Amino acid sequence: MDLGAFEADNSVSCRLVSQIPDVCRTEDCCLGIDEAGRGPVLGPMVYGICFCPVSKKEELKELKVADSKTLAEAEREKLFEKLDKANSYIGWALQILSPNVISTSMLQRTKYNLNALSHDTAISLVQYALDSGVQLKEVFVDTVGPAEKYEEKLSQQFPSVEVTVRPKADSLFPIVSAASICAKVARDHVVKGWSFPEDLGDVDTDYGSGYPNDPKTKAWLLKYLDPVFGYPQFVRFSWSTAQTLMDSKAVSVHWDDDEEDGEKAAQRQNKKSMLSYFSVSAGRNNQSPAHQAHRFFTERRLKNLDTL
Amino acid sequence: MATKKKRAPNGENDSWVAMVADSVIDTQNSGDPTFVRLKNPSTDTASLYMLGKGDLQLYEVKAFEEEFHSWFIGQTVQRDGKLLFITQMDPLYLILPYLVKSGKEGKFQPVSQLLMDEEFPACSRLLSCTSSSASLHHVTDEKEVGSLKFHRYSQEKTMNWLKKKVDRTVVALKKRNISVGGGVKSSTYIRVKSESHCSEEDYLRYAHGLISEYISDDLSKALLTHLQLPELTSPKEAEPPSKKRKISDQPVEAGEDYSKFNSADFARKPPKKMTAAQKTLAKVDKSGMKPMSSFFNPKVKAEKK
Numbered sequence: 377m378d379l380g381a382f383e384a385d386n387s388v389s390c391r392l393v394s395q396i397p398d399v400c401r402t403e404d405c406c407l408g409i410d411e412a413g414r415g416p417v418l419g420p421m422v423y424g425i426c427f428c429p430v431s432k433k434e435e436l437k438e439l440k441v442a443d444s445k446t447l448a449e450a451e452r453e454k455l456f457e458k459l460d461k462a463n464s465y466i467g468w469a470l471q472i473l474s475p476n477v478i479s480t481s482m483l484q485r486t487k488y489n490l491n492a493l494s495h496d497t498a499i500s501l502v503q504y505a506l507d508s509g510v511q512l513k514e515v516f517v518d519t520v521g522p523a524e525k526y527e528e529k530l531s532q533q534f535p536s537v538e539v540t541v542r543p544k545a546d547s548l549f550p551i552v553s554a555a556s557i558c559a560k561v562a563r564d565h566v567v568k569g570w571s572f573p574e575d576l577g578d579v580d581t582d583y584g585s586g587y588p589n590d591p592k593t594k595a596w597l598l599k600y601l602d603p604v605f606g607y608p609q610f611v612r613f614s615w616s617t618a619q620t621l622m623d624s625k626a627v628s629v630h631w632d633d634d635e636e637d638g639e640k641a642a643q644r645q646n647k648k649s650m651l652s653y654f655s656v657s658a659g660r661n662n663q664s665p666a667h668q669a670h671r672f673f674t675e676r677r678l679k680n681l682d683t684l
Numbered sequence: 685m686a687t688k689k690k691r692a693p694n695g696e697n698d699s700w701v702a703m704v705a706d707s708v709i710d711t712q713n714s715g716d717p718t719f720v721r722l723k724n725p726s727t728d729t730a731s732l733y734m735l736g737k738g739d740l741q742l743y744e745v746k747a748f749e750e751e752f753h754s755w756f757i758g759q760t761v762q763r764d765g766k767l768l769f770i771t772q773m774d775p776l777y778l779i780l781p782y783l784v785k786s787g788k789e790g791k792f793q794p795v796s797q798l799l800m801d802e803e804f805p806a807c808s809r810l811l812s813c814t815s816s817s818a819s820l821h822h823v824t825d826e827k828e829v830g831s832l833k834f835h836r837y838s839q840e841k842t843m844n845w846l847k848k849k850v851d852r853t854v855v856a857l858k859k860r861n862i863s864v865g866g867g868v869k870s871s872t873y874i875r876v877k878s879e880s881h882c883s884e885e886d887y888l889r890y891a892h893g894l895i896s897e898y899i900s901d902d903l904s905k906a907l908l909t910h911l912q913l914p915e916l917t918s919p920k921e922a923e924p925p926s927k928k929r930k931i932s933d934q935p936v937e938a939g940e941d942y943s944k945f946n947s948a949d950f951a952r953k954p955p956k957k958m959t960a961a962q963k964t965l966a967k968v969d970k971s972g973m974k975p976m977s978s979f980f981n982p983k984v985k986a987e988k989k
Contacts, residue, residue, distance in 0.1 A: 604761055630751075630752055631752060632751060632752040667726065667727045669897065670893040670894055670896065670897050671893070672862070672890070672893070672894050672897075673746070673897065676748070677748050677749055677750045678746045678747065678748055678749075678769070679746065679747050679749050680724060680727075680731040680732070680745075680746065680747075681731065681732040681745055681746075681747050681768075682721065682729065682730045682731055682732060683721070683732065684700060684719060684732065
């Protein structure tokens with residue numbers, strides 16, 4: 377698997393694709409979607425699709441693809457090689473969502489949650505297959521969130537395709553298993569070969585599974601916590617594990633969209649709460665003793681200083 | 685109640701970020717520029733100013749300060765996101781309050797005698813500014829006895845001087861396309877329409893307001909009169925009465941029969957327990973507010989011209 381395109385800049389979302397087999401453009405095809413790396417606090421989340429003609433489903437079974445979780449890493453690698461070599465009738469595409477993309481999406485001003493991000497990534501991959509001329513008839517998806525809702529969303533998006541969303545789809549449908557293998561292999565490669573853009577010197581890569589409940593992962597997170605910047609981009613800042621550690625160990629940072637209670641915030645900012653304008657006392661004697669600067673200055677947030 | 689995040693008290697800042705003209709910090713000649721605390725003529729409290737090298741120029745120091753800003757300076761972080769603006773200023777503004785004060789005595793005096801202030805000893809340095817002695821005649825009557833010059837504050841001259849400042853400010857405001865009309869609350873707010881409807885009075889008032897930042901309240905009021913700008917009435921008085929009275933010769937009749945509430949069997953129910961929000965609302969000053977029902981009355985047709 378050539379990850380060069382992603383490794384050139386591992387802070388973004390990157391799509392890797394196989395060649396589109398010619399039969400897929402002429403025959404009715406089925407497509408499976410699965411993801412790898414949804415839960416870890418470290419590393420990217422990878423979305424994979426695999427597609428092949430409906431008539432070749434049996435051949436796919438003969439490759440003995442199975443749910444990626446039941447396979448050892450070496451077996452997964454082998455299976456991916458097989459899938460990749462079967463490029464006469466199997467195609468795949470991957471979307472690598474770097475941890476930085478996940479962090480910035482989930483923490484941006486208008487929150488974009490992980491489910492929405494997942495759905496949109498899946499949709500964009502299916503759209504990619506359609507745009508490439510794959511004759512899609514069936515789509516199988518391992519669910520994210522409630523299956524019915526997701527199925528409805530995808531069906532509406534792709535009215536010409538029959539969408540099946542099932543929990544554990546990766547063990548039910550070989551095409552989903554194949555997608556899960558592609559995604560998992562890509563994630564493993566990315567995590568192993570992660571080059572830290574930060575200047576961290578020799579990075580200790582013994583971070584365990586990357587899952588929040590892994591003590592090794594926690595220890596690693598503590599070790600690489602910078603009081604000002606927090607973590608390297610390898611860490612998903614939006615994970616509560618990371619946030620809790622930063623809240624307790626790092627310098628506190630205030631953003632202007634931090635949620636605070638109205639009156640409390642007003643007090644801290646030394647401003648009046650809206651309610652105070654309606655209270656009897658404030659309404660009457662409005663002559664504030666303090667000098668009110670001209671609006672030229674207040675609009676520009678310019679103040680006099682009395683000391684440096 | 686524990687707050688989630690607490691701010692540590694402000695640490696000491698050993699650096700700051702400032703916008704300064706190159707000429708200010710060019711220290712080839714004599715000495716470094718220094719920050720000084722002087723009496724702010726508008727607020728009568730201490731404000732920070734800067735005297736250029738050799739005390740030849742006066743600069744005012746304004747800080748851009750907004751919440752949620754910090755600096756990255758080199759390899760350090762500064763929590764204080766202030767940006768200082770050090771801009772040239774006419775020292776006469778700072779000398780003026782001392783002149784006004786002594787003007788009440790009505791005597792001609794040497795200025796060096798006037799500029800003494802225990803609280804702000806640096807004020808005497810204002811006289812070394814190049815423009816100071818040359819511009820004193822704008823605001824004082826002068827007498828020369830031998831080589832000595834004596835000054836006496838003149839309100840009339842000062843008004844004329846300030847009017848010129850206002851006029852110049854108007855020119856600058858127009859040139860810079862500064863929005864002087866009402867209604868605009870933020871300079872970062874993008875205006876779709878260009879404000880061509882701003883009247884000359886808007887500009888004058890705005891400029892007067894700006895100049896008033898540099899003079900005392902009394903002078904500001906006098907200047908307003910001098911500029912022949914009427915004092916603005918407070919918007920409260922300008923507001924129309926909340927309800928139009930119907931003009932009619934008919935005897936006034938009650939719209940609703942309230943008498944039923946007076947009957948003995950109409951016992952007042954004890955007030956229900958209010959929620960915290962309702963209690964807060966109940967405390968609100970309702971004077972001057974229209975009742976909700978007034979918004980549903982048929983509108984009185986506006987008279988056609």
